[in-house]
Amino acid sequence: MIVKQRSIPLIIRQEEVLERRLPKSHPKRPTIIKSLKMRKSGFWGEQELDYPLSFLPQDQYRVFHDVRLIETNKAFQIDTLILTDHQAIILEVKNISGIIEFDSTFDQLIRKLKGREERLPNPLAQLGRQRRQLANWFSSNNFLMPIKCFVVMTHPSCVLKASEINPHQHTITHVENLQQKIINLKAENISENTLPSNINKIILNSNTPLGPIDVLKKYGIHYDDLNKGVECPRCFMSPMKWTRRRWRCSGCYFFSSDAHLRTISDYFLLGYKTINNATLRELIQHNDQAVSKYFLSKMNLQTSGHKRSLLYHSPHTL
Ligand SMILES: [Zn+2]
Known part of the structure; x- marks a missing residue:
């Protein structure tokens, strides 16, 4: 059951305003266009989850898209949170093309595309933080849940590679394998049900979406520059x-x-x-x-x- 749908991220709507209102010749325009392209691609990637998740039994899986919770004054954002009666699953979505290598020796993500090699932010480090924060948030709300995590690669041309046995290889999955990975988790699970009956309400009430940021300041654009x-x-x-x-x-x-x-x-x-x-x-x-x-x-x-x-x-x- 989808308890919380995702909506277009506010930062995309903010950057769209800049794209529409900046004069064509403005020097910051290419930066905005590039950023918007990346953000929209990320958002499309998140939508790729909908199909595999639609096959999960509705009565056993609660799906919350785009949740932002506060734990000891620090906010953390989760692309998709899935709750069963026995466990929580965090999905971090990456819509990246090319050959992707998770290098566990140096804990880095390397992307090879069109003959170029570049280092990208490591989603595993991000997932680790989210997992710790979610565990603390659960505990501050007086319940205990095992938390599983997946990095979901949604780009159709993404090829995953590992140069050695990677300890995180079961954490990273192509979107088409996601449903089976989630079903398999159920078999592994042995924990007691500690989920409060009003968990949907607790999460929805605790969701704290970020308001608009000062997007002009972020890009060093003056209000007078806008049409x-x-x-x-x-x-x-x-x-x-x-x-x-x-x-x-x-x-x-x-x-x-x-x-x-x-x-x-x-x-x-x-x-x-x-x-x-x-x-x-x-x-x-x-x-x-x-x-x-x-x-x-x-x-x-x-x-x-x-x-x-x-x-x-x-x-x-x-
Ligand atoms: Zn007109």
């Missing part, structure tokens, strides 16, 4: 003009009464916690205080301050 204005939802041309209580696109002549909502959402996705009337006027390129006030008041955002210093709060921080 402003309301984008046309149909042809993406910007800026639309507000006329007769509607946004009008001068490119495709599309009309919209709420195209500004995406523009305001873009602003909050940059990581800003609040917006005021003046900032919105500049953002939507329409200098009418009453119109901006009307837009903001319709959004049911939390506010603070009053009159000229009235601030509307980001829905992400609520």
